Amino acid sequence: MLSVGIEDEEKWLAEGIAGIQHNAFYMHQAMDANSLREGLKYSAQMLSELRTSKLSPHRYYELYMRAFDELRMLEIFFKDESRHGVTVVDLYELVQHAGNILPRLYLLCTVGSVYMKSKEVPAKEVLKDLVEMCRGVQHPIRGLFLRHYLAQVSRDILLDINSEGEGDADTVMEAVEFVLQNFTEMNKLWVRIQLQGPARLREKQEKERSELRDLVGKNLHVLSQIEGVNLEMYKQTVLPRVLEQVVNCKDELAQYYLMECIIQVFPDEYHLQTLETLLGVCPQLQATVDIRMVLSQLMDRLSNYAVSNADVIPEFLHVEAFAKLSNAIGKVIEAQVDMPIVGAITLYVSLLTFTLRVHPDRLDYVDQILGACVKKLSSQPKIEDARATKQIVMLLSAPLEKYNGIVTALTLSNYPRVMDHLDNATNKVMAMVIIQSIMKNNSCISTADKVDVLFELIKGLIKDLEEASVDELDEEDFKEEQNSVARLLHMLHNDDPGEMLKIICTVKKHILCGGPNRLPFTVPPLIFSALNLIRQLQNQDGDVVGEEQHEVGDEAEEMHATPKKIFQILNQLIEALSSVPAPELALRLYLECAEAANDCDLEPVAYEFFTQAFIIYEEDIADSKAQVTAIHLIIGTLQRMNVFGVENRDTLTHKATGYSAKLLKKPDQCRAVYACSHLFWVDDPEGIKDGERVLLCLKRALRIANAAQQMANVTRGSSGPVTLFVEILNKYLYYFEKGNQQITNAAIQGLIELITTELQTDSPSANPAPAPDAFFTSTLRYIQFQKQKGGVMGERYDSINV
């Protein structure tokens, strides 16, 4: 029957409409002539068109609307007794003489509404009668529309009941009873629309069926509008009855829709007070009903209610909304064994959202939810479902957003346990979310315990998890991740050195598991963080040494922040880098540490760091460019060291000078060597000032520069640039000004002439390098300037001829 083509249906609809119009025409004629008998006859004939079984709900509705409009006219006619001369009571009987039930009941409803409005009889009696009589139509679609018509004509009357003041409890009760009954019957009819035929049609039928749902839902809407329905009545009568119907109909579509309807049409306050009843139904629904949507909507509503109206929060506590919701969710999950994990998680997400909005102060609730979630998850193998993991991420992100950071979340014991159930990729995503949240909120993690938990959370980023295949790693992503971790490390801070040390140790413990790929990213920030601590310690109590001695005794029993202790840790950290290997980085870090040790006046420590740096330089830095950089770093650092005794210093400077001279390229050698000169001349009051050795270095640099020049001549046929000479000249000038007695006017004079000669011999060649030329010119100009400036410096410069 339903499988017929659309064209046929259109035809039937057209026929039906034509039939209605035809009979309506005569009906109007009869009404104009005030002929009741004829009017009834034609109206019944008109309504007979609605007896068709051939139309889909959609088209039937169209037909129904036509008839509906006509019935409005008829009602007006009925209302005017002077036109037809029959009392409404008699009319009520008269229309029941019609032989066919459908027209009869439509007419009965029409007259019924007139009857009730006439107030000749208590409305409740008529209502009761009408709703009872409508049982005669058992055909789902026809019945639904008939009852819909009944609901429409009775609506005004129902809503009137109260406003008239005569709404004693009894009358209201009757009205409610009427709506409930009509609702129940309509729902039964709706549920009864059977799905038959092939799957292709089934979908269409399902759609058509769902189009009818509003007819059913309208009743609930009316219920919510009847003023007399107070909380008490809702609790005692309305809700139990509606829910009974919901449960009993055992229909997926209906259950879902009706639950949704209940939640949407009745006031929040009612929901709050009847939470238990409402929730109690959930486990009884069909397994296919999307309960999570239902519950989510409920929780959304309630949380909106709570948010918009802060006064009601105590009420939430009073009714134990959270416990009930949580309980209900548990039961639902328990009852619906087949529910996919994503469903369960979604439920928890909704509950969490609810909790965060309504009870932001109740962290225990949040933890409970996570705990329940863990319980559920642990019964499952690792989650594969992408949607489920997405939900878990949502679950975990929600508290972060709410509490502006991880700090609160870290106190949730179940938080990391939930994360354990994520797959690696998601775990990483989640870890990133956590880090970003920390960054965004600039929140500082200030205890070692929290740090520990935090690292437990983000361990996806900290170390290689089992079964993580390397090939899935994207280089860029990896860098991004590790940089985030690095940034995170700076957020771990406590002003109390002891705690800070603990934090550092904790972090160390974690990052050392990270493997060679991660260490270069994670070690430096930790080191700097530790150095920071050292400096802080130093500022705090100036006399570090004294404290150190004091600390030695109880070092075993507790970690006290002493620079020495920290330096040990630093050493271990940097050593870890050797496994990477990242020699350049390690070298830099050693030097940093050495400098810090210097500041702390810990000569042995500083010496040790330098030793390590030199070892690395010797053993691991083979690239000549890297060597150049490294040697300059070493020199720079060493120059600033003031902690060393003469012997140590000599050893180190000697080494450094030695390395400089052994660089591969001559210019590099030259530059390193003249840089070494600074090792012997520290421009401090107490700094070492060994002018002789400075001169030695510079002379050696000159020799190397010469050699470089010659080499260039030999290999390329032209001497190399004079840059090196100019640079050395500058060094000469520097020491000259600093008052190094070994640097004489004559030496400078000689160098200037040498450069001038070199430039001249160079000039015939095709292209004189402009840069050294300019460099030299400006150097000369500087000398000139100093001479003209006069004063002590001017006098010293006086003898130099340019």
Added chain:
Amino acid sequence: MNYLLGAFKPSCNVSIAFSDGKTRKQVPLKKENGQTVLVPLFQSQENITGKITIDPLQGKKVDHNGVKIELLGQIEMYFDRGNFYDFTSLVRELDVPGEIYERKTYPFEFSTVEMPYETYNGVNVRLRYVLKVTISRGYAGSIVEYQDFVVRNYSPLPSINNGIKMEVGIEDCLHIEFEYNKSKYHLKDVIIGKIYFLLVRIKIKNMDLEIRRRESTGSGANTHVETETLAKYELMDGAPVRGESIPVRLFLSPYELTPTHRNINNKFSVKYYLNLVLVDEEDRRYFKQQEITIYRLQETT
């Protein structure tokens, strides 16, 4: 023979008038020729009084062997046409033989007439009451005039009037329980009831309640039974499910019913039945028939 016809033409007008003809209620009565006329209504034990007026045509006289008026209650079987059976016959002699020259009026009176049966017009049988005025004439043939009237007898409310309740069904197919509030209904009554579906395994399309009239005439081998469906009233549209109960409310007033007549003078009976019919989607009919008694209740005005 034409002149003879003229000779037989009634030489006078005879009219019958009831004494309370102006005020007495009149009801329609269908005559043999199909026309409906309004006739006075009586009930048993009433006095039937009136006047007979004989008005000879201008300048004629009427010779007669006597004038009489009869009150007849007749049962007429259509298959035995022309054969009236008079179950009541009352006679009043109005005049001794003589001649009538001018309009003459005779009053008549039948007091507390026993009229146990109601006027009835059925398919095969008719029960009627008639006043018959006969002006007897010798060879010229008597002049006869009829006046029909209708008798209706009212019953008191039955002292016992139990409802009808019954469970019927086809095994494993359909079980219903039906209930009508009474077994005896008056003519303007309403049948209230319920059909309760205990088991439904067939696809029912609709359910009707019919009122059927069974008229049986004659007796023994000559019995004729005629059944008419007077009302067909749809109770339910569509297929019910188990546990559904369908209300019944049928107003009897729109239908042309008569009271139940049981074995009227051993000539005929008229019985009424409620027939509950269920039709399934293959148009198979399932039905159950229950007799109800219909009576005429005195209308209180």
